[in-house]
Amino acid sequence: xxxRVLWGIxxxxxxxxxxxxxxxATGPINDGVAAANEEDWEKAVxxxxxxxxxxPDSAAAHNNLAVAYERQGSWEQAAKEYETALRxxxxxxxxxxxxxxxxxxxxxxxxxxx
Amino acid sequence: xxxxRPVLSAVLLAAVGAAAAxxxxxxxxxxxxxxxVSPFAPGTFSKIIIANFRDEAASxxxxxxxxxxxxxxxxxxxxxxxxxGRVVRARVExxxxxxxxxxxxxxxxxxxxxxxxxxxxVRLSGEILKALDKSLPQDGPFDLVRRLxxxxxxxxxxxxxxxxxxxxxxxxxxxxSEFQDYGELxxxxxxxxxxxxxxxxxxxxxxxxxTPTIEVRSLLRR
Numbered sequence: 001x002x003x004r005v006l007w008g009i010x011x012x013x014x015x016x017x018x019x020x021x022x023x024x025a026t027g028p029i030n031d032g033v034a035a036a037n038e039e040d041w042e043k044a045v046x047x048x049x050x051x052x053x054x055x056p057d058s059a060a061a062h063n064n065l066a067v068a069y070e071r072q073g074s075w076e077q078a079a080k081e082y083e084t085a086l087r088x089x090x091x092x093x094x095x096x097x098x099x100x101x102x103x104x105x106x107x108x109x110x111x112x113x114x
Numbered sequence: 115x116x117x118x119r120p121v122l123s124a125v126l127l128a129a130v131g132a133a134a135a136x137x138x139x140x141x142x143x144x145x146x147x148x149x150x151v152s153p154f155a156p157g158t159f160s161k162i163i164i165a166n167f168r169d170e171a172a173s174x175x176x177x178x179x180x181x182x183x184x185x186x187x188x189x190x191x192x193x194x195x196x197x198x199g200r201v202v203r204a205r206v207e208x209x210x211x212x213x214x215x216x217x218x219x220x221x222x223x224x225x226x227x228x229x230x231x232x233x234x235x236v237r238l239s240g241e242i243l244k245a246l247d248k249s250l251p252q253d254g255p256f257d258l259v260r261r262l263x264x265x266x267x268x269x270x271x272x273x274x275x276x277x278x279x280x281x282x283x284x285x286x287x288x289x290x291s292e293f294q295d296y297g298e299l300x301x302x303x304x305x306x307x308x309x310x311x312x313x314x315x316x317x318x319x320x321x322x323x324x325t326p327t328i329e330v331r332s333l334l335r336r
Contacts, residue, residue, distance in 0.1 A: 032333075033335055037142065037144070060334035063333070071147075111153070
């Protein structure tokens, strides 16, 4: 019986690891969100860049970087990051919402002169 | 059955733990001030050169042109800093709105793409406005003794040209005017300029770089 319990625990650890190892970038992503909440966007960008080094296909890291670039007024970089995030996670309503707001604001601003 | 229970419990616990670890991350909505969106082509204003403004009505006690150049450099420099742009002042042997694009192009030959010149003219004019004081009663004996009231008006007019350093073409030309009336007739020109240039700069900054707005965006935790 003890052996079974032991196997159960081993299995549990493996399941937990497998579930979260899928996204190794979670730590730096959360650190970045915490930095952004404290208005330290420079640090947030560093964390999210690190997250992408660990997991290049993290839609969350690309989305968050896009928001940071948008806040800096780096429109081209923001567009590139939003588009990458959407390509990686096309059904994500938050990323799509961010991107639509970004595009709408950009179009409205650029139309002012014409 | 009872022998399996601990194993099942452990697996269930692990599954719940794993699910919690991976789904409790969600989104965080953040409110933030976004910089304005410039109506000019992307890349414009990577560098702004404040060129010599003409003084259309220089007085002995105050020169508004260098003062305006200083305010432009300070205000736009602050706005461009976050975007990685910069603002400098330089003397250019060309007159905005008069000289051919070739003259400006030659002046900006060594500049990077996206560099623009801001040039133009400035006029700070003051006048005393007089009118009958209508606050006194118009009937009766007081009507005969209605007094003249006077105000000092300072007016700031700025003609602004945005000239591409790469092509020498004028990208934009706008006029900005503001005035303010003061009860003190001896209100100094510099005081009037400081107050009016603040307002004009707000409008120039919006016209060139757009209006900052408060936006909400979602940050993702995974």
